[in-house]
Amino acid sequence: MPLVRIDARSDKPAPVLQAIADGVHRALVDVIGIPEDDRFQIISTHGDGELVFDRHYMGVERQDVVFVQITLVRGRTEEKKKELYRRIVANLGADAGIRPEDVVITLVENERIDWSVGKGVAQLVDGV
Template sequence: MMDAFRIPADDRFILIWEHSPEHMIQDRTFFGIERSDKSIFLQIVVNHRPVEQKVSFYEFVVKNLGNAPGLRQEDILIGIVEVAPENWWAFARNVNASGIDDRASPAA
Protein backbone atom coordinates (compact mmCIF):
# COMPACT_ATOMS: atom_id res chain seq x y z
CA MET A 1 0.00 0.00 0.00
CA MET A 2 2.82 2.39 0.82
CA ASP A 3 4.36 2.04 -2.64
CA ALA A 4 1.24 1.82 -4.82
CA PHE A 5 -0.80 4.42 -2.93
CA ARG A 6 2.12 6.55 -1.70
CA ILE A 7 1.04 6.17 1.92
CA PRO A 8 3.53 7.26 4.61
CA ALA A 9 5.05 4.40 6.64
CA ASP A 10 3.36 5.64 9.81
CA ASP A 11 -0.09 5.91 8.22
CA ARG A 12 -1.49 2.41 8.07
CA PHE A 13 -3.79 0.25 10.12
CA ILE A 14 -4.20 -3.43 9.36
CA LEU A 15 -6.84 -5.87 10.57
CA ILE A 16 -6.54 -9.53 9.65
CA TRP A 17 -9.33 -12.06 9.97
CA GLU A 18 -8.67 -15.66 9.03
CA HIS A 19 -11.52 -18.03 8.25
CA SER A 20 -11.54 -21.76 7.68
CA PRO A 21 -12.75 -22.89 4.23
CA GLU A 22 -16.13 -23.98 5.63
CA HIS A 23 -16.71 -20.36 6.76
CA MET A 24 -16.00 -18.87 3.33
CA ILE A 25 -18.66 -18.99 0.68
CA GLN A 26 -17.28 -18.50 -2.79
CA ASP A 27 -18.19 -19.35 -6.33
CA ARG A 28 -15.51 -21.86 -7.36
CA THR A 29 -15.84 -20.83 -11.01
CA PHE A 30 -16.47 -17.06 -10.82
CA PHE A 31 -15.69 -15.58 -14.28
CA GLY A 32 -15.08 -19.17 -15.44
CA ILE A 33 -11.88 -19.49 -13.37
CA GLU A 34 -11.32 -22.46 -11.03
CA ARG A 35 -10.56 -21.38 -7.46
CA SER A 36 -9.20 -23.46 -4.60
CA ASP A 37 -9.55 -23.69 -0.81
CA LYS A 38 -6.53 -21.39 -0.62
CA SER A 39 -8.50 -18.43 -1.99
CA ILE A 40 -8.11 -15.15 -0.17
CA PHE A 41 -10.28 -12.06 -0.13
CA LEU A 42 -8.64 -8.70 0.55
CA GLN A 43 -10.71 -5.65 1.37
CA ILE A 44 -8.82 -2.37 1.48
CA VAL A 45 -10.30 0.88 2.81
CA VAL A 46 -8.63 4.04 1.46
CA ASN A 47 -9.32 7.64 0.52
CA HIS A 48 -10.18 8.09 -3.16
CA ARG A 49 -7.34 6.93 -5.42
CA PRO A 50 -6.83 7.29 -9.17
CA VAL A 51 -7.46 4.18 -11.29
CA GLU A 52 -3.74 3.94 -12.12
CA GLN A 53 -2.85 3.62 -8.42
CA LYS A 54 -5.50 0.95 -7.90
CA VAL A 55 -4.29 -1.08 -10.88
CA SER A 56 -0.71 -0.75 -9.62
CA PHE A 57 -1.85 -1.94 -6.20
CA TYR A 58 -3.67 -4.98 -7.65
CA GLU A 59 -0.61 -5.98 -9.70
CA PHE A 60 1.75 -5.47 -6.75
CA VAL A 61 -0.40 -7.60 -4.40
CA VAL A 62 -0.86 -10.44 -6.88
CA LYS A 63 2.85 -10.52 -7.72
CA ASN A 64 3.95 -10.52 -4.08
CA LEU A 65 1.40 -13.09 -2.90
CA GLY A 66 2.49 -15.26 -5.82
CA ASN A 67 6.12 -15.06 -4.66
CA ALA A 68 5.39 -15.63 -0.97
CA PRO A 69 3.38 -17.54 0.19
CA GLY A 70 2.95 -18.88 -3.36
CA LEU A 71 -0.72 -18.14 -4.01
CA ARG A 72 -2.13 -18.55 -7.48
CA GLN A 73 -3.45 -15.33 -8.99
CA GLU A 74 -6.74 -17.13 -9.59
CA ASP A 75 -7.15 -17.47 -5.82
CA ILE A 76 -6.87 -13.73 -5.04
CA LEU A 77 -9.90 -11.43 -4.93
CA ILE A 78 -9.36 -7.76 -4.02
CA GLY A 79 -11.96 -5.12 -3.23
CA ILE A 80 -11.21 -1.47 -2.56
CA VAL A 81 -13.65 0.60 -0.51
CA GLU A 82 -13.08 4.32 -1.01
CA VAL A 83 -13.98 6.66 1.84
CA ALA A 84 -14.00 10.44 1.48
CA PRO A 85 -11.14 12.13 3.38
CA GLU A 86 -13.56 13.99 5.62
CA ASN A 87 -14.93 10.65 6.85
CA TRP A 88 -11.64 9.64 8.51
CA TRP A 89 -10.50 10.74 11.92
CA ALA A 90 -7.45 10.06 14.08
CA PHE A 91 -6.03 12.24 16.81
CA ALA A 92 -3.42 14.74 15.47
CA ARG A 93 -4.57 14.33 11.86
CA ASN A 94 -3.94 17.48 9.84
CA VAL A 95 -6.99 18.15 7.66
CA ASN A 96 -6.97 21.38 5.67
CA ALA A 97 -9.99 23.61 4.91
CA SER A 98 -10.84 21.48 1.84
CA GLY A 99 -11.15 18.38 4.00
CA ILE A 100 -7.93 16.88 2.66
CA ASP A 101 -5.24 15.39 4.89
CA ASP A 102 -2.10 17.28 3.93
CA ARG A 103 0.06 14.23 4.62
CA ALA A 104 -1.90 12.16 2.09
CA SER A 105 -1.07 14.45 -0.81
CA PRO A 106 1.32 13.15 -3.52
CA ALA A 107 3.87 15.75 -2.43
CA ALA A 108 4.02 14.27 1.10
Protein backbone atom coordinates (compact mmCIF):
# COMPACT_ATOMS: atom_id res chain seq x y z
CA MET A 1 0.00 0.00 0.00
CA PRO A 2 2.19 2.84 -1.18
CA LEU A 3 1.40 6.40 -0.18
CA VAL A 4 2.39 8.80 -2.96
CA ARG A 5 3.07 12.50 -2.48
CA ILE A 6 3.36 14.61 -5.61
CA ASP A 7 4.56 18.21 -5.47
CA ALA A 8 4.40 20.47 -8.52
CA ARG A 9 4.03 24.12 -9.46
CA SER A 10 0.59 25.64 -8.96
CA ASP A 11 0.33 26.72 -12.59
CA LYS A 12 -0.04 23.12 -13.78
CA PRO A 13 -3.59 22.55 -15.06
CA ALA A 14 -5.74 19.95 -13.32
CA PRO A 15 -5.58 17.51 -16.28
CA VAL A 16 -1.77 17.57 -16.14
CA LEU A 17 -1.78 16.91 -12.39
CA GLN A 18 -4.21 14.03 -12.96
CA ALA A 19 -1.96 12.63 -15.71
CA ILE A 20 1.01 12.80 -13.34
CA ALA A 21 -0.92 10.97 -10.62
CA ASP A 22 -2.20 8.37 -13.11
CA GLY A 23 1.29 7.82 -14.53
CA VAL A 24 2.84 7.22 -11.12
CA HIS A 25 0.05 4.84 -10.15
CA ARG A 26 0.28 2.90 -13.41
CA ALA A 27 4.02 2.44 -12.88
CA LEU A 28 3.44 1.11 -9.35
CA VAL A 29 0.86 -1.36 -10.66
CA ASP A 30 2.93 -2.47 -13.65
CA VAL A 31 6.36 -2.64 -12.04
CA ILE A 32 5.92 -3.63 -8.42
CA GLY A 33 2.53 -5.30 -8.74
CA ILE A 34 0.35 -3.32 -6.37
CA PRO A 35 -3.38 -3.90 -6.87
CA GLU A 36 -5.13 -1.47 -9.20
CA ASP A 37 -7.41 -0.25 -6.39
CA ASP A 38 -4.50 0.32 -3.97
CA ARG A 39 -4.31 4.03 -4.73
CA PHE A 40 -3.49 6.62 -2.08
CA GLN A 41 -2.03 9.89 -3.37
CA ILE A 42 -1.58 13.43 -2.09
CA ILE A 43 -1.07 16.12 -4.72
CA SER A 44 0.23 19.49 -3.51
CA THR A 45 0.82 22.50 -5.69
CA HIS A 46 3.19 25.34 -4.89
CA GLY A 47 3.58 28.95 -5.94
CA ASP A 48 6.71 30.82 -6.93
CA GLY A 49 9.60 30.22 -4.57
CA GLU A 50 7.96 27.27 -2.81
CA LEU A 51 9.76 24.51 -4.71
CA VAL A 52 13.49 24.90 -4.19
CA PHE A 53 15.88 22.79 -6.27
CA ASP A 54 19.31 22.98 -7.82
CA ARG A 55 18.90 23.38 -11.56
CA HIS A 56 22.17 21.56 -12.35
CA TYR A 57 22.77 19.05 -9.51
CA MET A 58 24.62 15.91 -10.68
CA GLY A 59 24.66 17.16 -14.27
CA VAL A 60 20.88 17.10 -14.73
CA GLU A 61 19.43 20.28 -16.24
CA ARG A 62 16.14 20.88 -14.41
CA GLN A 63 13.57 23.52 -15.35
CA ASP A 64 10.18 22.68 -13.83
CA VAL A 65 10.60 20.02 -11.15
CA VAL A 66 7.92 17.57 -10.10
CA PHE A 67 8.76 15.80 -6.83
CA VAL A 68 7.39 12.28 -6.34
CA GLN A 69 7.82 10.70 -2.91
CA ILE A 70 6.59 7.14 -2.46
CA THR A 71 6.32 5.59 0.99
CA LEU A 72 6.08 1.81 0.78
CA VAL A 73 6.85 -1.40 2.61
CA ARG A 74 10.50 -2.44 2.40
CA GLY A 75 11.48 -5.35 0.18
CA ARG A 76 11.80 -4.39 -3.49
CA THR A 77 15.02 -5.23 -5.28
CA GLU A 78 17.37 -2.60 -6.64
CA GLU A 79 16.39 -3.66 -10.16
CA LYS A 80 12.65 -3.19 -9.42
CA LYS A 81 13.32 0.27 -7.97
CA LYS A 82 15.33 1.32 -11.02
CA GLU A 83 12.60 0.03 -13.33
CA LEU A 84 10.02 1.92 -11.29
CA TYR A 85 11.98 5.16 -11.76
CA ARG A 86 12.26 4.53 -15.51
CA ARG A 87 8.58 3.73 -15.87
CA ILE A 88 7.41 6.75 -13.87
CA VAL A 89 9.53 9.08 -16.00
CA ALA A 90 8.32 7.45 -19.22
CA ASN A 91 4.67 7.69 -18.16
CA LEU A 92 4.96 11.32 -17.07
CA GLY A 93 6.64 12.24 -20.33
CA ALA A 94 4.08 10.47 -22.49
CA ASP A 95 0.94 11.40 -20.57
CA ALA A 96 1.71 14.74 -18.91
CA GLY A 97 4.47 16.24 -21.06
CA ILE A 98 6.93 16.30 -18.16
CA ARG A 99 10.60 16.28 -19.15
CA PRO A 100 12.57 13.32 -17.69
CA GLU A 101 15.08 15.79 -16.25
CA ASP A 102 12.33 17.40 -14.19
CA VAL A 103 11.16 14.30 -12.31
CA VAL A 104 12.73 13.78 -8.88
CA ILE A 105 11.67 10.51 -7.21
CA THR A 106 12.38 9.34 -3.68
CA LEU A 107 11.35 6.11 -2.01
CA VAL A 108 10.76 5.98 1.74
CA GLU A 109 10.67 2.41 3.00
CA ASN A 110 9.24 1.10 6.23
CA GLU A 111 7.81 -2.11 7.71
CA ARG A 112 4.32 -3.62 7.59
CA ILE A 113 3.70 -2.67 11.22
CA ASP A 114 4.11 0.99 10.25
CA TRP A 115 0.75 1.05 8.41
CA SER A 116 -2.84 1.39 9.51
CA VAL A 117 -5.28 1.94 6.67
CA GLY A 118 -8.29 2.67 8.82
CA LYS A 119 -10.06 1.77 12.04
CA GLY A 120 -6.80 1.96 14.02
CA VAL A 121 -5.86 -1.56 12.91
CA ALA A 122 -2.51 -2.79 11.59
CA GLN A 123 -4.08 -4.59 8.62
CA LEU A 124 -0.79 -5.52 6.96
CA VAL A 125 0.34 -7.38 10.08
CA ASP A 126 -2.94 -8.67 11.46
CA GLY A 127 -4.17 -9.95 8.09
CA VAL A 128 -7.46 -8.10 8.38
